[in-house]
Amino acid sequence: MIEFFDNLLGTGMTEMYVNAIFTTVKITLLSTFLAYVIGFPLGIILYGTASGSIFPNKSVNAAAGVIVNILRSIPFVILLVMTQPLASVIVGTKIGDNAFIFYLVVAAAPFVARMIESSLKEVDAGVIEAAQSMGSNNFQIITKVVIPEAKPSLIIGSAIAVTTILGYTPMTYLIAGGGLGEMAVRYGLYKFDSKTMYISSVLLIILVQILQETLNHIAKSSDKRIRNQQNTHQKKEKKS
């Protein structure tokens, strides 16, 4: 099997591709996860503290908004260089895959926070008012009303976030990391091996497609607003 691919791609290349795929998937998923660990609470703060929202607080909202906007407006490459000292403190190194995950999280967390905020904003104000009229406290409104109601939109947002983060992974070539993107840049740019560049890029495209489609499917099947109605009708028709 490996021989067959090696003949096709060049000696030792199959292993390189497989390792690159694993590295890219690892970097992407881990960065996305960590970006959500920071971005999700931040998004809830941005949403909840806005005026007219559940726990309005002008100064907190303004502060969170400014931090998010500053981080989002600095281009990734510059942010990467700027946060290198921080990386050596937190990760222990400025280079390599782990340091790269750190840079990605710093860049992606504010973006994720805005995605979360906009998904939560879509929730019908009337439903929140109803929950308030029943005596729900703010924590219950967030965890039992706002997040479950926004779930389909949150999942679609995560598809955008994960594919955007994947799109940043080729930058690892700057700090001696690995992965498909780095491979494409290294072979395409420095070794004039366009074949490897194209194959790596196609593999990246396939990865994006898989992630996007899977998450879209989950979002659709979890949405109880329209989809399931059609499904149950179809089931009923089949039965009869």
Added chain:
Amino acid sequence: MIELKRLSKVFDADSKNITAVNDVSLTIEKGDVYGIIGLSGAGKSTLVRCINYLETPTGGSVVFNGVDLGTLSHKELLKQRQKMSMIFQNFNLLSQRTALKNVCYPLEIIGTPKKEAEEKAKKLLETVGLSDRMNSYPAQLSGGQKQRVAIARALATDPQVLLCDEATSALDPNTTRSILSLLKKINTEMGVTIIVITHEMKVVEQICNKVAVIENGEIVEKGYVKDIFMSPVSDIAKELILPKNEGIKRVLSERVIRIAFDGRSSVEPLIANLILECHAVVNILGADTKDIEGTAYGQMLLQLPDDEAAVNRIKAYLDKKEVKYEEV
């Protein structure tokens, strides 16, 4: 049970003050079905949100079972709200939960064990006639069914008061009638006091015993529905009560009276006798009969002749028969 004392709500919008509720005082007794009627923009929705402090009043107080809601901490206020449920024009159900889980929600937040909550939710859905749709999502239900789920949800915490904010305004006339009779049933069988916000007189006629008419944030008239129906004082009450008839507006400038009578006098052929006895011709512009708390109430719009003597004869006749009338 609920006392609104000189309640006011002023919104501060772009340095311009908008008074939505102005100096409203109302007393709602236990067992009342109290209607608050007014045209859109009159401030009725703001008023009802002040009653459960979804909007904090800027003046006056709300006293619920002897407790001034304005003096409570946020936590205590949340407790009070559980005794004062609310239903809405747009139902406001949780779209990602089934009917059953929607009804469970208010029980969840007070920490009722899941099994117990589901048992109760099932019973309530039976009460509102939806036992066969328990596992349906709101998107699979019709408007009337959604409102029934919302009512079941509102009853889950055994509230003493049910606030209805235009609860039937998004529904067709037949569904409106069935939802209203469900509310009436809840009032009589479960002893829940109901406050109904509406812009439709027929909602008030069908279920309310008392009504307050609100205009520009102020109560212009309040009392028993039958009294206000028989002799409305304010212009807005008259407008809401008059039988809706396309032609009326056109002829209102001429001499028109509205006569109102209750079930006792409707046996006698009043108009026929009036014409025979007064030797005057009247033109019936509009008429209808309403059922208020089990008694039939009728009203008629009559165009009177130009002849002053005939008009006086007619008025004397109506006075003799003790029929209430007013010029409109």
